[in-house]
Amino acid sequence: MPVDLSGPLMSAFRKAKKEFEEAIKKGDKETAKKKALECARILKQLSKYDEFNRESYLKKAKKWEAIAKEVEEGHYGVKRKQKPIKEGGKSGRGGSEAGADEGDQFKRYVENLIAKSKVKWSDIGGLEEVKRLIMETVVISALQRPQSIQPWKGILLFGPPGTGKTLLASAAAGSLNATFFSVKASNVLSKYFGESTKIITALYEVARERAPSIVFMDEIDALTTKRSGEQSEASRRMLSTLLTELDGFQDKKSDILVLTLAATNTPWDLDEAVLSRFPRRIYVPLPDKKATKEIIKINTRGLDISRLDLDAIAEESVRRLYSGRDIKNLCQEAVWNMIREENPDLHKLAELPYEKLRRRSLRTRPLEMRDFEEAFKKIKSPLTRKDIERYEKWAEEFGG
Ligand SMILES: Nc1ncnc2c1ncn2[C@@H]1O[C@H](COP(=O)(O)OP(=O)(O)OP(=O)(O)O)[C@@H](O)[C@H]1O
Numbered sequence: 001m002p003v004d005l006s007g008p009l010m011s012a013f014r015k016a017k018k019e020f021e022e023a024i025k026k027g028d029k030e031t032a033k034k035k036a037l038e039c040a041r042i043l044k045q046l047s048k049y050d051e052f053n054r055e056s057y058l059k060k061a062k063k064w065e066a067i068a069k070e071v072e073e074g075h076y077g078v079k080r081k082q083k084p085i086k087e088g089g090k091s092g093r094g095g096s097e098a099g100a101d102e103g104d105q106f107k108r109y110v111e112n113l114i115a116k117s118k119v120k121w122s123d124i125g126g127l128e129e130v131k132r133l134i135m136e137t138v139v140i141s142a143l144q145r146p147q148s149i150q151p152w153k154g155i156l157l158f159g160p161p162g163t164g165k166t167l168l169a170s171a172a173a174g175s176l177n178a179t180f181f182s183v184k185a186s187n188v189l190s191k192y193f194g195e196s197t198k199i200i201t202a203l204y205e206v207a208r209e210r211a212p213s214i215v216f217m218d219e220i221d222a223l224t225t226k227r228s229g230e231q232s233e234a235s236r237r238m239l240s241t242l243l244t245e246l247d248g249f250q251d252k253k254s255d256i257l258v259l260t261l262a263a264t265n266t267p268w269d270l271d272e273a274v275l276s277r278f279p280r281r282i283y284v285p286l287p288d289k290k291a292t293k294e295i296i297k298i299n300t301r302g303l304d305i306s307r308l309d310l311d312a313i314a315e316e317s318v319r320r321l322y323s324g325r326d327i328k329n330l331c332q333e334a335v336w337n338m339i340r341e342e343n344p345d346l347h348k349l350a351e352l353p354y355e356k357l358r359r360r361s362l363r364t365r366p367l368e369m370r371d372f373e374e375a376f377k378k379i380k381s382p383l384t385r386k387d388i389e390r391y392e393k394w395a396e397e398f399g400g
């Protein structure tokens with residue numbers, strides 16, 4: 001995987017474009033040509049990092065090459081003498097190119113955040129209350145109701161890693177058949193450094209157009225203002241746009257559902273401004289024994305588990321502070337232990353052509369306790385009691 005350099009490249013592009021414009025103003029042909037070619041080069045590089053907009057970048061790069069040629073031949077800007085080059089303007093070809101159809105570009109980017117979700121509520125073990133709350137929100141928004149009754153617009157899910165926050169958001173979208181936008185705050189921030197506010201605006205614009213929509217804002221703590229460094233300015237701006245969106249759109253059209261679900265592992269990093277927009281803050285805890293058993297069943301579907309002592313496995317999982325993700329991994333390990341035992345020559349089949357493989361089937365047997373005993377050795381929870389206490393304390397103080 002190449003390192004994503006699109007953020008710095010975008011800044012470099014803007015700088016080159018500005019220098020180009022200055023050179024044009026001064027009549028410095030030589031520099032203008034150099035800068036136009038630099039713009040083209042950067043756009044070509046950008047096309048490698050952003051497959052969604054690759055074509056558009058390449059097209060723009062071509063235009064900049066044409067501009068360089070026009071400059072060299074001395075007829076650049078001749079037809080547009082009265083038109084100053086404006087940032088973001090749509091005054092046709094030429095210097096304004098970088099900003100042209102920028103809004104569309106962001107909308108296109110946002111369209112690519114739309115994810116198809118096939119997750120169902122029944123894929124989630126435990127978390128009954130959370131499920132109910134989200135279901136209620138979704139249903140209320142669709143029902144005829146007095147104006148004073150409004151569904152929640154923002155729900156914050158917080159809890160340790162791997163407890164089902166992303167899963168919940170996907171299930172909400174899947175069950176509703178809603179347009180599901182999956183946004184990782186840190187991703188948007190780094191990818192479009194300095195442009196993230198435009199993404200947020202475009203995001204909610206498209207979300208409203210395609211309502212009912214669920215905007216899933218993962219790692220919302222990445223937007224916290226508590227951190228320092230260069231990124232904090234960009235995150236601050238992105239955050240304030242997000243907060244405005246969360247405040248704003250209910251008045252415009254109250255009967256469409258655009259539900260923002262935000263998730264974080266570090267709720268204590270969030271400041272008041274964010275928290276106040278998420279009046280519902282839901283603790284997504286580690287699974288208890290009952291939930292653990294459900295998660296084991298979900299992750300061993302299609303296999304015979306009648307010989308397992310689920311209570312014993314669940315108790316051990318809870319004792320080890322396993323998250324849903326850990327339990328899933330545990331089951332996978334156990335299943336693999338069984339498969340390897342039953343199919344010792346499995347790896348040798350790798351030689352066979354795909355068609356032949358398709359005709360064979362895997363040998364299985366009922367899962368045994370020893371499969372799990374082996375598996376337990378491999379799965380370690382990163383959490384300590386102290387971590388859990390911290391979540392519980394925060395939940396008590398700020399949750400609800
Ligand atoms: N309650 C659950 N029921 C069933 N499976 C679960 C549950 N919780 C977690 N899992 C399993 O663990 C995987 C990871 O869960 P998910 O991505 O939802 O965690 P998360 O809370 O979003 O974690 P993170 O905070 O690290 O983003 C899921 O894909 C699922 O297989």
Ligand SMILES: [Mg+2]
Binds near residue numbers: 263
């Ligand atoms: Mg997640």
